Each structure stands twice: as C-alpha cells, then as structure tokens.
Amino acid sequence: MQDPLDNIQDKERAAGLIAGHLQGTLSDAEQQELDAWIGADAWNRAYFEQAVSPAFLDGLMSEYHKAGEMESDLRAAIQLKLGRPAGKIIIWKTWIRVAAAIILTLGIGIFTWYKTSAPQPGIATTPAQPVPPGRQGAVLTLSDGRQVTLDSLPNGVVADQNGSRAAVVNGQLAYHPVSPATSAITYNTITTPRGRQYQLALPDGTKVWLNAASRIVFPTAFTGKERKVTIDGEAYFEVARDAQRPFRVSAAGTDIEVLGTSFNINAYQDEHDVRTTLMEGSVKVYGAHANIVLKPGQQAVVNHQLQMDADVNIGQVIAWKKGLFDFDSTGIATVMKQLSRWYDIDVRYEGKAPDVLVTGKMDKGLNLNEIMEFLTKMEVKCRLTGRTVIVSNN
Numbered sequence: 001m002q003d004p005l006d007n008i009q010d011k012e013r014a015a016g017l018i019a020g021h022l023q024g025t026l027s028d029a030e031q032q033e034l035d036a037w038i039g040a041d042a043w044n045r046a047y048f049e050q051a052v053s054p055a056f057l058d059g060l061m062s063e064y065h066k067a068g069e070m071e072s073d074l075r076a077a078i079q080l081k082l083g084r085p086a087g088k089i090i091i092w093k094t095w096i097r098v099a100a101a102i103i104l105t106l107g108i109g110i111f112t113w114y115k116t117s118a119p120q121p122g123i124a125t126t127p128a129q130p131v132p133p134g135r136q137g138a139v140l141t142l143s144d145g146r147q148v149t150l151d152s153l154p155n156g157v158v159a160d161q162n163g164s165r166a167a168v169v170n171g172q173l174a175y176h177p178v179s180p181a182t183s184a185i186t187y188n189t190i191t192t193p194r195g196r197q198y199q200l201a202l203p204d205g206t207k208v209w210l211n212a213a214s215r216i217v218f219p220t221a222f223t224g225k226e227r228k229v230t231i232d233g234e235a236y237f238e239v240a241r242d243a244q245r246p247f248r249v250s251a252a253g254t255d256i257e258v259l260g261t262s263f264n265i266n267a268y269q270d271e272h273d274v275r276t277t278l279m280e281g282s283v284k285v286y287g288a289h290a291n292i293v294l295k296p297g298q299q300a301v302v303n304h305q306l307q308m309d310a311d312v313n314i315g316q317v318i319a320w321k322k323g324l325f326d327f328d329s330t331g332i333a334t335v336m337k338q339l340s341r342w343y344d345i346d347v348r349y350e351g352k353a354p355d356v357l358v359t360g361k362m363d364k365g366l367n368l369n370e371i372m373e374f375l376t377k378m379e380v381k382c383r384l385t386g387r388t389v390i391v392s393n394n
Contacts, residue, residue, distance in 0.1 A: 014037065017030060017033065017034040017037070018034070018048060018051045018052070020034075021034060021052070022051075022052060034048075049363070049366070130367040130368070130369045131343055131345065131367060131368035131369060131384070131387065132343075132367055132368075133195075133342060133343060133364055133365055133366060133367060133368070134194075134195040134196055134197060134212055134341075134342045134343065134344065134364070135151075135195070135196065136151070136171060136196070136197060136198060136199075137149070137150060137151030137152075137192070137193075137196040137197075137198060138150045138151070138173075138190050138191060138192045138193075138196055138197075138198035138210065139190070139191045139192075139193070140158065140166070140173065140188060140189070140190050141188065141189040141190075141191070142159050142161065142188060143161050143162070143186035143187055143188060143220065150168065150173060150190075150198065151196070153168045154168065155167070155168055155169055155170065156168060158173065160178065161186055161188070161220045162181050162182055162184070162185075162186040162220050162221055163177055163178060163179040163180055163181035163182070163220075163221050164176065164177055164178065164181065164203050164220040164221045165177075165178045166188070166220070171199075172198070172199040172200055172201065173190070173198075173199075173200040173201070174200065174201040175200075175201060175202055175203040175220065176203070177203060177221060181220075181221035181223055183223075185219050185221075185223065186219065186220045186221075187217055187218065187219055187220070188217075188218060188219075188220055189215060189216070189217045189218075190210065190215070190216050191214075191215045192210045192211070192212055192213065192214050192215070192233070193212075193213065193344070194212055194213045194340065194341050194342075194343075194344040194345075195212060195341075195342065195343060195344030196212055197209070197210055197211050197212050197214075197320075198210045200216075202218055202222075202227075202229070202240075203218075203219070203220065203221050203222055204222050204227055204240045204242060204245075204247075205240035206227075206237060206238065206239045206240045206247065207237070207238040208229075208235055208236070208237055208238075209235060209236040209321050210233070210234075210235050211233060211234035211235065211236075211320050211321075211341070212233075212341040212342050213233050213268070213341045214231070214232060214233025214234050214235060214268075215231070215232040215233060216229055216230070216231055216235060217229060217230040218230075222245065224245075225244075225245060226245055226246050226247075226248055227242070227245050227246070227247045227248065228247075228248040228249075228250065229248075229249055229250070230249075230250045230251070231249055231250070231251040231265055231267055232251070232252070232267060232268075232269065233266075233267065233268050234264070234265065234266045234267070234268060234320070235264070235265055236262070236263075236264045236318060236321050237249070237258075237261075237262065237263055237264075237265070238262045239258050239259075239260050239261050239262070239263075239281075240260065241259060241260025242259070242260070243259055246258065246259055247259070247260075249265060251265055251267035251274055252267040252269070252274050253274070253287060253302070254267065254274040254276065254285065254286065254287040254300075254302045255285070255286040255287070256276055256283050256284070256285050256286075257283065257284045257286070258281065258282070258283045258284075259281070259282075260281055261278065261279075261280055261281025261282060261283055262278075262279040262280040262281065263276060263277060263278045263279060263280075263281075263283055263294075264276070264277045264279070264317050264318055264321075265277075266317075268337075270337065271337075272303055273301050273302065273303045274287065274301070274302040274303075275299055275300070275301055275302075275317075276294070276299065276300045276302075277298075277299040277312055277314065277317045277318075278294040278295065278296050278297070278298055278299070279296060279297075279314060279318070280296055281296070282294065282295065285300035285302070285306065287300070287302035287306045288302055288303070288304060288305045288306040290305070290306040291306070292306055292308050294308070297310070297312060297314060298310050298312065299312040299317070313326075313328060316328055319361070320338075320364075323363065323364045323365065324361055324362070324363060324364060325338060325339075325342075325361065325362040325363075325364060326361050327358040327359055327360055327361070328359055329357045329358070329359055330357065330358045330359070331353070331356070331357060331358075332353055332354050332356040332357075332358065332380070332391065333353045335358050336353075336389065336391065339368070339371065339389070340389075342364060343368045343371075344387065345368065345384075345387045345388065345389055346387060346388045346389070347388070347389050347390075347391065348388055348389070348390050348391070349390075349391050349392075349393070350390060350391070350392040350393065350394075351392065351393040351394060352393055353391065353393070354380065354381070354391065354392075354393045356380060362374070368384070368389075369384070372384055372389075381393070381394070
C-alpha cells in the first residue's frame with residue numbers, strides 16, 4: 001500500500017489542504033485537488049476522515065490548549081466544524097501554516113511505531129465485508145431477572161421498580177424516584193457487551209459512562225447512609241454531591257469513596273491492575289490493605305500493593321469516552337485488547353506478542369479493516385480471519 005502523502009509532492013501541501021478545508025478557505029481548484037487526493041487511495045481517505053473527525057479535533061485542542069493566541073483562531077475554526085457557536089473568527093495569514101504543522105506533527109492519528117528489532121514486511125488479509133466499529137448499546141437486567149436490550153429503544157419508560165422509574169431519554173437510561181422505596185433493596189445490572197458502550201443516570205443523578213465489555217450493578221433506589229455500586233470493566237463517573245451519603249464504588253477488590261467528583265476506573269478482569277484516575281474533586285482509594293487520597297490528575301494503581309502515580313495523561317485515560325483510541329508508547333498486547341473490546345473480535349498470537357510500542361490516536365468510528373490497513377502500513381504482521389485478528393512475531 002502506498003504512503004498516504006505520495007500523491008502530493010510536498011507533504012506540507014496535503015496538511016495545508018486539510019487545514020484549509022477545516023477553515024473553509026480553499027479555492028475551487030484547491031478543493032478539487034483535495035477531493036482528487038482523497039479519492040485516489042483508501043489510505044488517503046482514512047487519513048482525511050481522521051483529520052476532520054469531531055472526536056479527534058476535540059482531542060487535538062485539549063492537548064494544544066497552551067498554544068497561546070494562535071489557539072483561539074484554530075479553536076474557532078474547529079468549533080465551527082463541530083457545529084458549535086464560535087463567535088468572531090480572526091483569520092491570520094499564518095493560520096494554515098500553524099494548523100498544517102499541528103496536523104503533520106500529530107500524524108492525523110497514524111501510529112508511530114517503534115521496534116526493538118529490524119522492521120519486517122507486514123501482511124494483512126482483509127475480508128470482503130468490513131468489520132464495523134462498536135456503537136451505543138447495552139443490556140439491562142431488571143430485579144426480577146428480565147433482560148431488556150437498550151441498543152435502539154425509543155424514548156419512554158422501561159420499568160417501574162421499588163419506587164424508581166427507569167426510562168430511556170435521548171439514547172441513555174435514567175432513573176427517577178416516583179414513590180418511597182420499600183426497605184427491601186432491589187438491584188439492576190447494566191452490561192455492555194464487546195462492541196458496545198453506554199451512558200446512564202443513577203437514581204441520585206450520578207452520571208456513568210460504561211466502556212465496552214463492562215458491567216455496573218446498582219440499587220434502583222439509594223437508601224441508608226451510603227450509595228454503593230459495583231463495577232467490572234471500565235467506567236467514568238460524574239458523582240452527584242451528597243455530603244450526608246458518600247458514594248462508593250467496588251471493583252475487583254478495590255473500593256473508592258467520594259462525595260462529589262469526576263473519576264475513571266479501569267478494572268477489567270484481563271488486566272493486571274485496577275486503575276482509578278481522578279479528574280475533579282477528591283477520592284479515597286482502598287486496596288491491598290492500604291488507602292490513598294487522590295488529588296486531581298493523580299492515579300491509584302492496585303495490584304499486589306497500592307501505589308499512586310502523580311504524572312498521568314488524563315486525556316489518554318478518558319479518550320475512550322470521547323470516541324478515541326489514544327496510545328502513548330503502548331505495548332501491542334494492550335492495543336489489541338482495546339481493539340478486541342471495541343470491535344468484538346478475538347486476538348490470537350502466533351508465537352509471543354511482538355515487541356512493539358504504539359504512539360498515536362485513532363478515531364473509534366473507523367472500521368476494523370481501516371485499522372488493519374494502518375497495522376499493515378506500519379509493518380506489523382497481522383491478518384484478519386473472520387472475526388479473529390492473528391498477530392505474528394516473524
């Protein structure tokens with residue numbers, strides 16, 4: 001497969017055309033040039049779609065928030081692309097150059113791969129039918145054992161249980177108290193299979209985002225002196241403040257106590273660590289017979305012991321919530337775990353996992369087949385058979 005920039009002699013030309021497209025300043029001739037380049041190769045198309053995807057642009061701006069006054073111009077153009085109010089836009093002559101430089105620097109999400117051994121030619125077999133990305137959806141298990149698939153339910157009431165009403169509102173499930181709850185506690189479970197993620201609002205107003213292959217168990221009404229839920233997999237919480245009733249999360253032997261805050265917890269059963277990362281507020285993490293109080297930007301890691309990491313890439317931790325894969329010198333085994341959860345695929349290694357580190361971003365809206373093209377381009381030996389990715393070390 002050819003390099004995505006081979007059709008334009010000067011690599012800055014490609015980035016400049018994309019930046020001009022975002023700004024809306026291309027002439028008819030330039031737009032035709034860009035359209036021809038996009039249509040000339042699947043790599044070019046994927047490169048362009050990644051560059052203009054809202055999730056990627058949001059992530060770009062979060063990383064370049066210190067870019068000074070030039071940021072305001074770039075942000076305004078991006079906000080227009082995202083369909084948000086942007087106010088007055090000031091266009092400087094250097095905008096295209098700066099935007100193009102940013103696009104080239106980030107590589108438009110095309111991964112930078114580092115190998116400890118000499119590069120080997122990549123092989124990929126692409127099936128006739130594309131493997132689509134994951135989507136919004138989950139399965140709700142009610143207190144009586146009935147199951148409801150939430151993937152495409154219209155707005156409306158799903159169930160009334162023990163004084164609480166569960167209803168779908170704009171694609172997410174929300175719980176609202178409608179009458180006093182009984183003394184008997186009833187529980188609901190929401191499970192996201194591989195290839196699904198979902199958002200819900202708990203009975204106290206706490207918002208929860210569930211990543212793929214995850215599960216949350218919670219009462220249909222919070223009674224007593226605390227609010228407690230259980231998590232398997234990964235979830236992001238925005239906890240409703242209630243000083244009289246602490247919010248507690250239990251996950252794989254780790255307990256988190258908060259009053260009102262935003263944090264992410266990663267507790268997949270196939271991972272070695274349970275990672276709690278704090279965005280806002282304060283949480284206390286209990287694990288391995290110890291406890292740590294986190295401040296924003298810190299992460300607690302529980303394995304055989306409890307440790308604290310004070311230098312965490314917050315954007316990378318919550319990239320999944322924003323529709324991105326975000327890797328920073330990440331091992332291929334970890335990369336493939338994330339792909340397997342989102343695309344609902346299996347991964348098999350021929351020999352040991354290759355000694356490869358990945359750095360870069362990709363939009364989660366890409367088909368797996370497009371991801372496979374990037375893997376091939378970057379000389380990773382892998383092939384797709386049915387819904388199994390086979391990764392080779394030779």
